[in-house]
Amino acid sequence: MxxxxxxxxxxxxxxLQRGTTYKSRLLGQPGPVLLGLATIQRNGGFRSDxxxxxxxxxxxxxxxxxxxxxxxxxxxxxxxxLLGAIARLPSGFQAGRLTQDTVKLxxxxxxxxxDYIYWLLRTPQYRNYCRxxxxxxxxxxxxxxxxxxxxxxxPTPKQLSLVGTLGALDDKIELNRRINETLDEMAQVLFDxxxxxxxxxxxxxxxxxxxxxxxxxxxxGFDLPTPERLPGPYPVVAxxxxxxxxxxxxxxxxxxxxxxxxILGNVYFVHEDFWPLNTxxxxxxxxxxxxxxxxxxxLGLDFELFNAGSAVPTLNxxxxxxxxxxxxxxxxxxxxxxRVMPLLRRQKANHEESQTLAALRDTxxxxxxxxxxRLDDVEV
Numbered sequence: 105m106x107x108x109x110x111x112x113x114x115x116x117x118x119x120l121q122r123g124t125t126y127k128s129r130l131l132g133q134p135g136p137v138l139l140g141l142a143t144i145q146r147n148g149g150f151r152s153d154x155x156x157x158x159x160x161x162x163x164x165x166x167x168x169x170x171x172x173x174x175x176x177x178x179x180x181x182x183x184x185x186l187l188g189a190i191a192r193l194p195s196g197f198q199a200g201r202l203t204q205d206t207v208k209l210x211x212x213x214x215x216x217x218x219d220y221i222y223w224l225l226r227t228p229q230y231r232n233y234c235r236x237x238x239x240x241x242x243x244x245x246x247x248x249x250x251x252x253x254x255x256x257x258x259p260t261p262k263q264l265s266l267v268g269t270l271g272a273l274d275d276k277i278e279l280n281r282r283i284n285e286t287l288d289e290m291a292q293v294l295f296d297x298x299x300x301x302x303x304x305x306x307x308x309x310x311x312x313x314x315x316x317x318x319x320x321x322x323x324x325g326f327d328l329p330t331p332e333r334l335p336g337p338y339p340v341v342a343x344x345x346x347x348x349x350x351x352x353x354x355x356x357x358x359x360x361x362x363x364x365x366x367i368l369g370n371v372y373f374v375h376e377d378f379w380p381l382n383t384x385x386x387x388x389x390x391x392x393x394x395x396x397x398x399x400x401x402x403l404g405l406d407f408e409l410f411n412a413g414s415a416v417p418t419l420n421x422x423x424x425x426x427x428x429x430x431x432x433x434x435x436x437x438x439x440x441x442x443r444v445m446p447l448l449r450r451q452k453a454n455h456e457e458s459q460t461l462a463a464l465r466d467t468x469x470x471x472x473x474x475x476x477x478r479l480d481d482v483e484v
Contacts, residue, residue: 111256111257112257113253113254113255113256114209114253114254114256117209117256118210118216120251121166121202121207123139123201123203123204123205123208124203124204125204131158133157135157135162135201137157137158138155138203139174139193139206140205141179143191143200145189145191146189148225149191149226149274150192151191152194162201167201168193168199168201169193170193170197171193171195172193172209173192173218174190174192174193174202174206175225176188176206177248177251178205178245179238179243179245180242188231190222190225194278207248217258217259217264219267220259220263220267223270224473228469229470233254266472273464273468276458277461277465287447291400291444291447294443295400295404298432298440299432299436301430313429313430315429317391319392319393319429319431320389320391321389322388322421322424324385325380325384357374357375358374358376358445359386359387359395360374361380361384361387362384371399371403392431393437394438396440396445401429
């Protein structure tokens with residue numbers, strides 16, 4: 105019987121297959137998705153919100169199959185959050201093509217513990233290793249030998265148990281994301297069903313064409329002095345921020361805000377009270393609209409038509425107010441909101457749960473290498 109191979113570095117498990125350049129004119133044509141930097145989350149993980157297909161040459165050696173691992177050995181930011189960052193193509197996706205910025209990890213044998221390696225290369229210890237071995241100034245790089253030399257001792261049973269826990273957390277986060285996508289689709293189907301008319305042709309009784317400011321009024325945000333700004337998905341300032349005279353500008357949730365400058369046309373539904381930034385417009389008055397209806401109405405507008413800026417795209421609210429819209433009966437608007445608000449609240453609950461699970465995952469990750477693994481860590 106052959107002796108068991110003992111591994112101590114990433115290079116003992118894998119060889120690397122580097123990607124190649126592609127022709128930009130073939131983007132969007134039928135073919136595999138391109139697996140470049142935009143498909144990797146900062147500090148690791150697959151990112152699916154900016155996938156583009158490629159209709160050019162895709163030899164088998166450049167293809168990544170579902171379940172396989174690929175990494176970025178480059179980064180264009182000084183934070184190095186993508187340098188050495190790893191991703192795994194999820195099941196349910198078609199094969200993807202490497203780019204000049206990514207490499208595929210090709211196992212040297214059939215029993216390589218892929219899940220263990222995947223999570224090992226998402227630990228903060230590994231991320232610090234990548235930053236410490238970065239080369240270059242403007243464009244950062246991680247040498248192949250440095251990457252392959254990262255310590256990767258064979259996993260212990262406790263480590264494999266923790267890997268299972270980390271995988272379960274990520275699976276639940278991904279499930280919540282897919283559920284929220286489905287809830288988005290359901291809400292849009294309901295909007296199209298309740299409000300099928302986009303022109304004045306053949307409008308039924310009690311429907312009419314009016315201006316957007318008959319339905320809602322947009323207000324420019326504010327530059328508040330020394331606010332407490334917190335990270336999050338909305339371009340707003342925390343409701344627990346400045347007090348005193350500036351409280352008059354607080355928007356009482358639920359509300360809707362949209363990008364005015366830089367993030368032109370991005371529309372956000374905000375459940376809590378919030379402070380609108382100067383780079384956003386927010387709905388000051390719901391005249392003939394309730395929040396869910398106003399949110400979906402704005403989602404359907406092409407804000408690029410109202411760009412009042414030049415180098416920096418800027419939205420003029422007065423231009424948007426003049427937009428002709430079909431004004432439905434108020435009863436129909438309220439019926440729509442009554443059905444859709446529970447979907448929006450479910451999305452919020454899923455998002456908050458995913459944030460909690462991600463925080464737990466990030467708390468457990470360092471233990472994969474530190475050895476400080478207790479039974480309650482694994483079974484939490």
